[in-house]
Structures are given as C-alpha cells and as structure tokens.
Amino acid sequence: MRKRALVVGLGIAGMAAAIGLRQAGWTPVIVERAPERRRGGYFVGLMTEGRQAAVALGIADHLHTRNPPDGGKAWSLDRRGRREPGVGFLHQPGDPVAVVRGDIESALWWSACGDGTDEPVDVRFATTPVEIHTVGGDVRVLFEDAGTGARYSEGFDLVVGADGLRSSVRRTVFGPDEDYMTDWGAMVCAFQLQEQVPSFAEADSVISARAGRAVWVFGLVDRPPTVLLTYRTEDTRKQFSGSAVQRLRTVFSGMDDPAVRHALAALERTPEFLFDSVHQVRMPRWSSGRVVLLGDAAWCPNLYSGMGATTALRGGAELGRALLESPDDLDAALAAWESGLRPFVRRHQRIARLKQQMFVPSSRPVEELRSVVLRLACAARERRSAKARARASA
Ligand SMILES: Cc1cc2nc3c(=O)[nH]c(=O)nc-3n(C[C@H](O)[C@H](O)[C@H](O)COP(=O)(O)OP(=O)(O)OC[C@H]3O[C@@H](n4cnc5c(N)ncnc54)[C@H](O)[C@@H]3O)c2cc1C
Known part of the structure; x- marks a missing residue:
C-alpha cells in the first residue's frame, strides 16, 4: 500500500515536498491555512541549485522567468x-x-495538481492541524476546518511541516519559537x-x-x-x-x-x-520520529541570503530522492536527507550576515x-x- 504523508503549508517548500514525495511513490495530502491559493508576491532570485531542483521536480519548463x-x-x-x-x-x-514568488508557486501547483500526468495532490484549504501525536508507526493528526469549525482526525506515515517561519508544526512538536528563531x-x-x-x-x-x-x-x-x-x-x-x-x-x-x-x-x-x-531559524535536528520540517520552518536563511526559495526547492526534491533510496527505512532516509542538505543550508545562513550589509x-x-x-x-x-x-x- 502507498504510504501517506501530510504536508502542512502550500508554499514553495510544501509543494516541492509534495512533488518529491509523489516521485518517491508516496501519497501526499497538503493542508493550507489560507482559504485559497495566493498569487503574485515579491521578487525572488532563484540560484543555480534552485534551478537544478526545479528540473528534478519536473517544473523547470513551466517556470515563467522575468530576467531583463x-x-x-x-x-x-x-x-x-x-x-x-x-x-x-x-x-x-x-x-x-x-521571478516573483507566485511564478514558482504556479509552476509547482501545475505539477502537483494540474498537469494530468500524475494523480493530483489532495489539497485542503482553510485547514490546520491542531494536534499531532505519534502512536506506534502512525502519526495521528487532529485537523480543524476554519470554514465550519469541524474537527476530524486522520493517520499518516509522515508529517512534513512546511508552514513557514512561524511554523505551528515546529512549535507543537519541537518547542517554542524562541528556541529556534534568532x-x-x-x-x-x-x-x-x-x-x-x-x-x-x-x-x-x-x-x-x-x-x-x-x-x-x-x-x-x-x-x-x-x-x-x-x-x-x-x-x-x-x-x-x-x-x-x-x-x-x-x-x-x-x-x-x-x-x-x-x-x-x-x-x-x-x-x-x-x-x-x-x-533566521536554526535547529539542531530537522526531524523527530515521523515529523520532519522543511523550508523556512526548518532553516529560514532569510531574505538577505536570497536562498530561501532555492533551499526550499532543493529540500523538497532531495527529500523525495532520499525516500526513494531508502523506501523501507524512514529514519535512514531522513538522516541521509539532512546530512546531505545541512552543510549547504548552513553555508548560506552564515553568508547571510555579510549579504545583509550589502542590502542595508x-x-x-x-x-x-x-x-x-x-x-x-x-x-x-x-x-x-x-x-x-x-x-x-x-
Ligand atoms: C521580501 C522577501 C524576499 C525574498 N527574496 C528571496 C530571494 O530573492 N531568493 C530566495 O531564494 N528566497 C527569497 N525569499 C525567501 C523565500 O520567499 C522563502 O524562503 C520561500 O518562499 C520558502 O517559503 P516556505 O514555503 O518555507 O514558507 P512560506 O512561504 O511562509 O509558506 C508557508 C505556507 O504555510 C501556510 N501555513 C502557515 N501556518 C499554517 C498552518 N498552521 N496550517 C496550514 N498552513 C499553514 C502559509 O499560509 C503558507 O502558505 C524572500 C523572502 C522575503 C520575505
């Protein structure tokens, strides 16, 4: 049976993770707090590794670019x-x-939900997880529907917290914001x-x-x-x-x-x-059991680094690859994913201080x-x- 993963957040990190998971043979479900997909957004410069990840995720041909x-x-x-x-x-x-942020999100959305070649990802808007508990080999998640206020519970093999800088998954599973946000x-x-x-x-x-x-x-x-x-x-x-x-x-x-x-x-x-x-978000580990954080939730390098979108895309693509390479050992897959990605993220988190001087x-x-x-x-x-x-x- 296909394994099911919950992805929290329909940003670049969340959609990249969902596509990576699907490439690894998983069935992702995305929940998004907002009532609908956001569009537009601010300027984003996508670096080499982000473009490579876009190719790996199969979205490169659908990425509208705006370079003069x-x-x-x-x-x-x-x-x-x-x-x-x-x-x-x-x-x-x-x-x-x-690009603008919405260009990357549109290309990811097209692949996750609209290209017709794969099963579209189940996306639930106006939905947030309010409780997350690991029970044996299962993660039980209690959801709340913001529209109706209804609550319901569901089980997953993995939860991916891609819910941004002030991640509620991080707060629920790893601890308060002050422990990780500088x-x-x-x-x-x-x-x-x-x-x-x-x-x-x-x-x-x-x-x-x-x-x-x-x-x-x-x-x-x-x-x-x-x-x-x-x-x-x-x-x-x-x-x-x-x-x-x-x-x-x-x-x-x-x-x-x-x-x-x-x-x-x-x-x-x-x-x-x-x-x-x-x-900036700095964490000693990006996963705990069957819950993993990705993108700004895990490592926000911040806007001065100019690497948030690039690292989010790469994080999603490499998560899929790690799960594909260790299909029966989640711990090994998450450990390999993190040890491969961490030096790259760390380097850009460090350089961000210098880049901040260039910005301001x-x-x-x-x-x-x-x-x-x-x-x-x-x-x-x-x-x-x-x-x-x-x-x-x-
Ligand atoms: C001004 C600015 C300029 C930037 N410029 C660049 C750049 O040039 N290059 C670059 O690479 N990066 C840049 N970045 C960073 C980049 O935009 C982010 O790192 C990137 O978009 C990844 O974000 P994310 O998906 O991790 O989080 P987000 O974009 O924050 O997405 C998180 C998603 O989760 C949802 N969510 C939150 N809480 C919940 C919840 N409880 N339940 C369900 N859903 C939830 C949110 O609604 C949102 O849709 C810039 C950022 C800013 C602010």
Whole structure:
C-alpha cells in the first residue's frame, strides 16, 4: 500500500515536498491555512541549485522567468539622489533567475495538481492541524476546518511541516519559537509597484542603501518592478505597534530620493504588502520520529541570503530522492536527507550576515565601504562586458 504523508503549508517548500514525495511513490495530502491559493508576491532570485531542483521536480519548463536581458541595468542612488551605474541582485555570480514568488508557486501547483500526468495532490484549504501525536508507526493528526469549525482526525506515515517561519508544526512538536528563531534586528516591507520609478527604464533596478535603511526596486521584464524597504532596529517587537505605513514613513523620512519617494507614495495605495521582522531559524535536528520540517520552518536563511526559495526547492526534491533510496527505512532516509542538505543550508545562513550589509549597511563607514566595493565590482563587470562585446564583433 502507498504510504501517506501530510504536508502542512502550500508554499514553495510544501509543494516541492509534495512533488518529491509523489516521485518517491508516496501519497501526499497538503493542508493550507489560507482559504485559497495566493498569487503574485515579491521578487525572488532563484540560484543555480534552485534551478537544478526545479528540473528534478519536473517544473523547470513551466517556470515563467522575468530576467531583463543581461541582468538589466541597475542604478545606485547617492545621498543626494544622484544616480550612478550599480550592481543589482541579478548581477551576482550564478546568474540568478528573476521571478516573483507566485511564478514558482504556479509552476509547482501545475505539477502537483494540474498537469494530468500524475494523480493530483489532495489539497485542503482553510485547514490546520491542531494536534499531532505519534502512536506506534502512525502519526495521528487532529485537523480543524476554519470554514465550519469541524474537527476530524486522520493517520499518516509522515508529517512534513512546511508552514513557514512561524511554523505551528515546529512549535507543537519541537518547542517554542524562541528556541529556534534568532531576531536579526531588522524589518522588511515588500510589495508590487504599479509603475516604475519616474525617469527610469521599465526593467531598471534602483537601489538606495543608507546606514540602517534601504530601498531596493527590482526591475522585471514583463511586469512593473517589485520593491523592498528594509531597515534596522533595536526593537523589532515595537515595530508592529500602530500603522506599518506610518512607521515606514517615519523611518524613511529625510531620505529624500526618487526611489524612496516613489515607494512610500505607492505604499499608501497598494492593496497588499508584506511587513515583517527578519529572523533566521536554526535547529539542531530537522526531524523527530515521523515529523520532519522543511523550508523556512526548518532553516529560514532569510531574505538577505536570497536562498530561501532555492533551499526550499532543493529540500523538497532531495527529500523525495532520499525516500526513494531508502523506501523501507524512514529514519535512514531522513538522516541521509539532512546530512546531505545541512552543510549547504548552513553555508548560506552564515553568508547571510555579510549579504545583509550589502542590502542595508549597519553604519556610515560600512555604507561608504559598500559603495567602494560595489563601484569596483561595477567597473569589473563593465570591463568583462566590453571584452565579451569585442569578442563577439571580432
Ligand atoms: C521580501 C522577501 C524576499 C525574498 N527574496 C528571496 C530571494 O530573492 N531568493 C530566495 O531564494 N528566497 C527569497 N525569499 C525567501 C523565500 O520567499 C522563502 O524562503 C520561500 O518562499 C520558502 O517559503 P516556505 O514555503 O518555507 O514558507 P512560506 O512561504 O511562509 O509558506 C508557508 C505556507 O504555510 C501556510 N501555513 C502557515 N501556518 C499554517 C498552518 N498552521 N496550517 C496550514 N498552513 C499553514 C502559509 O499560509 C503558507 O502558505 C524572500 C523572502 C522575503 C520575505
């Protein structure tokens, strides 16, 4: 009989895990707290390992990508709002693929539920697990349907907690958030712009990074850019009191450049935005018996690392592979999966601190150092492009 797995969360990690499980011959069931599938979302750069995982999961051909040619133009704004050529997110090594989060989720959804080649995954919206108990070789899960309030219980061979940064599966099975979430003393706000910053070309990226606060506009090829406002704070909890829009206005006041002005004006009108504190999740083990965590729930490397989606896809693909290789030994499969993946995740969790300085420098000297480093990187990039053009025309 096919083994059944419960996957909690219909994000990138959850759907990648469900597809990986199905490839290993399991029957996954996904429960999602929200009443329907979310769409759109913020800019995500998908790195090499994420693209490889997309191939392994069979979604690569359905992933809509939005890279401007040659990574597009990136502009850096100085303290007076003057622009100079800069280095954008897409110019980093590994040629990241530009998407919005919803592009990855759509490709995963297509494979999990809509391509017709495999049995569609059973997805239950507005449903959350409220109790999880391991009884012998079975995990008993008590569910609650948010629509009707009805509760019912079901048994599974495995539970995958892919329910994000503030995972309830982690809290229920592994312990309180404080044991695993580290506060990075920073906030983030991300949303979709309706139009590009005035006087910039459609697919340009615009970066204004000052000590303690920064605005990043990510240019895309076939839709308006998305924007990220991020700032450092000593009291993340306090940032949630009162209106987020008002708080962002206060934090960014005095930073008078076209990108900041445009982003703050757009924020007033946008129907939807994300406003959250930045954390990293570090756990000594990602599984306990028949419950395993995956994605942000297990290892959230955070947005500065630029690796959350990539590690989530890879985590799901490799979970499937490990289960396929050890079909009759769940402990061995989970141990092999974790030991294969952990060094990769750990490396990117560490690098995230340095990348945070690139996103939002911690002080004025770091801001100045960052500008020098990026100017040099930009000049080196220009030289490489000029050489490539010369070779092409020779
Ligand atoms: C602003 C920003 C920019 C980013 N940029 C990048 C980038 O450039 N590159 C990159 O690789 N990554 C990036 N990331 C990170 C990346 O988006 C995430 O790491 C990735 O989407 C994986 O998320 P996840 O599926 O683990 O969790 P989530 O996306 O949080 O999904 C969790 C799902 O579980 C559901 N859920 C929660 N609780 C329950 C419950 N109790 N019961 C049922 N369902 C539940 C939620 O509704 C949600 O659908 C960025 C993140 C942010 C915030």
